[in-house]
Every structure is written in structure tokens, then in C-alpha cells.
Amino acid sequence: MALYKYSTHLAQSDHAAFDAKEKPGTVVVNSGIYRCATCGDEIAANKGNPLPPQNHHQHPNKAPIEWQLLVCSVQK
Numbered sequence: 242m243a244l245y246k247y248s249t250h251l252a253q254s255d256h257a258a259f260d261a262k263e264k265p266g267t268v269v270v271n272s273g274i275y276r277c278a279t280c281g282d283e284i285a286a287n288k289g290n291p292l293p294p295q296n297h298h299q300h301p302n303k304a305p306i307e308w309q310l311l312v313c314s315v316q317k
């Protein structure tokens with residue numbers, strides 16, 4: 242689970258970008274922290290770069306890796 246200390250620097254959002262589940266290797270359009278919807282593993286990804294490949298981590302039951310945006314960085 243992602244952690245933070247100062248809640249004044251985070252804001253809740255209902256944007257649809259947080260609902261999409263992306264496959265390994267997908268080039269992301271949002272920089273931020275992504276969470277595997279299957280196991281809870283978390284990674285940081287940069288806009289324009291691919292998410293980690295399928296062999297980044299494995300699930301015991303061979304369930305697919307599905308990355309979901311957890312915290313979106315807002316760049317000025």
C-alpha cells in the first residue's frame with residue numbers, strides 16, 4: 242500500500258484514468274504510481290514510457306498482471 246506523510250499535498254480525484262487496468266508493457270499517458278490489481282505490487286512509471294514487462298513479477302496462480310493508476314503526478 243502506498244504511503245504518504247502530508248495529506249495537504251494530495252487530492253482525491255474521480256477521474257476515469259484511475260479505473261483503467263493496463264497490460265504489462267503498455268505505454269502510459271500519466272506519470273505516477275501504478276498498482277497491480279491482482280497482487281498489490283506497486284511501481285512508479287513515467288508518461289511516455291512502458292509499464293514493466295510480463296516477467297516483472299509472477300503470480301502463483303498465473304493470474305495476469307494488471308496495472309492500475311494509484312497516484313497520478315501533476316506536472317506543471
Ligand SMILES: [Zn+2]
Nearest residue numbers: 277279280282
Ligand atoms: Zn501482481
